Amino acid sequence: MNVTLDLLIKTINTVKNNIAVVDATFNIVFTNHAWNQFGIENGLSPDFSWVGVNYFTPSLCAAREGDHFSQRAFSGLEKLKRGECTEFQLEYPCHSHNTERWFLLEVTSFEMDEQRYYVISHMDITQRVQLEMEARQQAKLDPLTHIANRRAFDNFMANEWRRCRRNAIPLSLMIIDVDDFKYINDTYGHQIGDSCLQRIAGILKQYTSRASDLCARIGGDELVVVWSHLSSQEARALAQSVLKAISQLPIDEDNSPFSDCISVSMGLCSTIPDTDDHLMLLTAADALMYQAKNAGKNTLASDSLASDALSLAQKPMPIATE
Numbered sequence: 001m002n003v004t005l006d007l008l009i010k011t012i013n014t015v016k017n018n019i020a021v022v023d024a025t026f027n028i029v030f031t032n033h034a035w036n037q038f039g040i041e042n043g044l045s046p047d048f049s050w051v052g053v054n055y056f057t058p059s060l061c062a063a064r065e066g067d068h069f070s071q072r073a074f075s076g077l078e079k080l081k082r083g084e085c086t087e088f089q090l091e092y093p094c095h096s097h098n099t100e101r102w103f104l105l106e107v108t109s110f111e112m113d114e115q116r117y118y119v120i121s122h123m124d125i126t127q128r129v130q131l132e133m134e135a136r137q138q139a140k141l142d143p144l145t146h147i148a149n150r151r152a153f154d155n156f157m158a159n160e161w162r163r164c165r166r167n168a169i170p171l172s173l174m175i176i177d178v179d180d181f182k183y184i185n186d187t188y189g190h191q192i193g194d195s196c197l198q199r200i201a202g203i204l205k206q207y208t209s210r211a212s213d214l215c216a217r218i219g220g221d222e223l224v225v226v227w228s229h230l231s232s233q234e235a236r237a238l239a240q241s242v243l244k245a246i247s248q249l250p251i252d253e254d255n256s257p258f259s260d261c262i263s264v265s266m267g268l269c270s271t272i273p274d275t276d277d278h279l280m281l282l283t284a285a286d287a288l289m290y291q292a293k294n295a296g297k298n299t300l301a302s303d304s305l306a307s308d309a310l311s312l313a314q315k316p317m318p319i320a321t322e
């Protein structure tokens with residue numbers, strides 16, 4: 001079969017990627033149908049001609065304005081122009097006011113009649129990027145309770161500890177361990193046990209609504225709450241409310257009006273971080289949680305580390321919203 005110019009143009013116009021061919025100075029010499037259509041969808045007139053428009057100009061302007069991706073695109077294209085490479089790829093976001101979109105920019109060069117040309121292709125990769133972001137998000141969640149998992153908690157705690165240390169902000173950590181959970185499982189069944197954990201997580205979510213708060217499930221029947229910016233007294237008052245809310249949850253929510261209620265033992269420790277040891281709060285809160293268990297369960301044991309007690313009392317704190 002003879003490949004005609006018409007066939008080639010039809011082919012390139014059928015390709016879904018936005019494609020432009022530019023000359024050695026990056027002046028556009030050809031755009032395919034998808035490229036033109038993208039321009040129209042983004043406000044250009046259907047009569048607009050891309051031929052002669054310099055591809056660099058928009059990248060250059062954005063790079064000057066400090067757009068990180070445009071700077072990378074700009075330096076990649078510069079390298080191509082200088083002949084330091086023959087192709088270049090970059091994934092970048094291109095969000096409109098109401099949609100989030102990502103594209104893959106691919107640029108390859110070729111020579112014809114002793115002239116250098118570049119094929120520039122923009123491929124919509126939104127679906128793939130969104131799936132990747134969703135998978136990354138899922139990897140941080142506990143599948144049963146849909147709150148953060150142990151790994152997400154560890155990362156959060158390390159960062160939050162550093163942030164609070166840098167800014168001399170109080171940080172509180174509370175460990176919540178379900179009382180007699182083995183008995184609940186054995187008596188009511190594993191499914192009811194699971195539902196107890198889900199409903200406790202639901203309560204914890206209500207008390208961790210600020211961006212700097214976190215609740216997480218870090219073990220079988222062990223959950224945690226992290227609060228910053230609260231004095232130890234404020235944290236203790238919130239913890240008491242959490243304890244009360246959980247102690248009003250019936251174990252067997254659906255089937256028995258005579259069901260016992262869930263009970264938990266909680267250890268709460270507050271400090272203003274002043275060491276490298278971001279695990280020290282966890283250790284302290286864990287010891288307090290065991291004190292609560294030994295004191296008869298369904299209770300809160302709390303402490304403010306001695307060195308910060310004064311500063312916590314002196315510092316004006318915003319009240320957390322419940």
Ligand SMILES: Nc1nc2c(ncn2[C@@H]2O[C@H](COP(=O)(O)OP(=O)(O)OP(=O)(O)O)[C@@H](O)[C@H]2O)c(=O)[nH]1
Nearest residue numbers: 177178179180181182183185190191193194220221
């Ligand atoms: N339903 C359910 N049970 C779990 C899950 N993960 C761990 N468990 C159970 O949780 C129970 C935890 O029991 P323990 O912490 O040892 O003790 P406990 O019965 O809670 O007693 P105290 O902690 O002393 O109040 C074990 O029986 C585990 O099998 C889960 O995802 N779902």
